[in-house]
Amino acid sequence: MLTTKQILVISGTILLIGVLMAQPIKSLVKEDTAEEAQANTTNESFTPESVYAIAKQGLNANIQQEITALEERIGAASEEEKLSLLKQLATKWNGVNKISAEAFTLEEIAKKEANYENWLKAGDAFAASYHNIQDTVLAPVLTDHALQAYEKALALNSNSLEAKTGLGSAYVNGTNPMKGITMLLEVVKEDPTNLKANFNLGLFSMQSRQFDKAVDRFKTVVDQKPDPEAWFYLATSYENIGLKKEAIAAFEKSKQLAADPSLSQFIDRKINELSK
Secondary structure (H helix, E strand, O other): OOOHHHHHHHHOHHHHHHHHHHOOHHHHOOOHHHHHHHHHHHHHHOOHHHHHHHHHOOOOHHHHHHHHHHHHHHHHOOHHHHHHHHHHHHHHHHHOOOHHHHHHHHHHHHHHOOOHHHHHHHHHHHHHHHHHOOOOOHHHHHHHHHHHHHHHHHHHOOOOHHHHHHHHHHHHHOOOHHHHHHHHHHHHHHOOOOHHHHHHHHHHHHHOOOHHHHHHHHHHHHOOOOOHHHHHHHHHHHHHOOOHHHHHHHHHHHHHHHOOHHHHHHHHHHHHHHHO
16 A cells, blocks of 8 residues: 555656647757746745745644744744754654655755754755646756755755756756756666666656657666556556557556545546557
8 A cells, every 4th residue: 555645756757748648849848048947936936935835735733833833933943952953853744745846945954963864855856846736837946956955965965866967957947958868877787777867867758758668768667666656667568569468567567556536537437448
């Protein structure tokens, strides 16, 4: 059975498949200046405080009060005390699955305690957030913050494949997709079974309709980690190269691992179609 966070990810998979299939590869090669201008505009529209305010909406009243009280303590605390309180706040956001708010809090922690681990953790949180969010205005902001966090992590540890993979993936989702692909290919050249790099290269292969390559990438992922999302993408890639038997088996595996009713219904329909 999946956790709430995993169900949110897999529930968004069907929508992402539609986006991947609809987006031509030419659209991935954008003018840098236009992208940078958009990123600057959206960055000015959001602050950590505005993201925190949005995150608190819909939460249980008691949890809202706990978070607000913690924020007030941070505002009144000395610099020495703030770091510990910020870590408490990050844990609190994580506990209620508010990934964007957690990411901004982890970024504040990294600014105060600037080491490789903290910047990598912030980058990973921003990456998880922009992958899961459906807000097309906020997503570029999160991607931009992920880029900055991974760049800082890589500056502190130039040999880190984790930071390089994160940075490459952020470029793919942001201002320079081709630069990102180059970085991810460099990662898999050094570490052929790297999970994150292969997963993101698999997504790019689907976007470019190179489904045979996508199959290879996602097989590398599922051979190491039984991930329902990767199995779903593998199934879809098999389907698009006409391997119906393999597609059905992969869809069944995704359904089994996800144990999510809405996804199960969709997969049952797909298996029905493929079985005809």
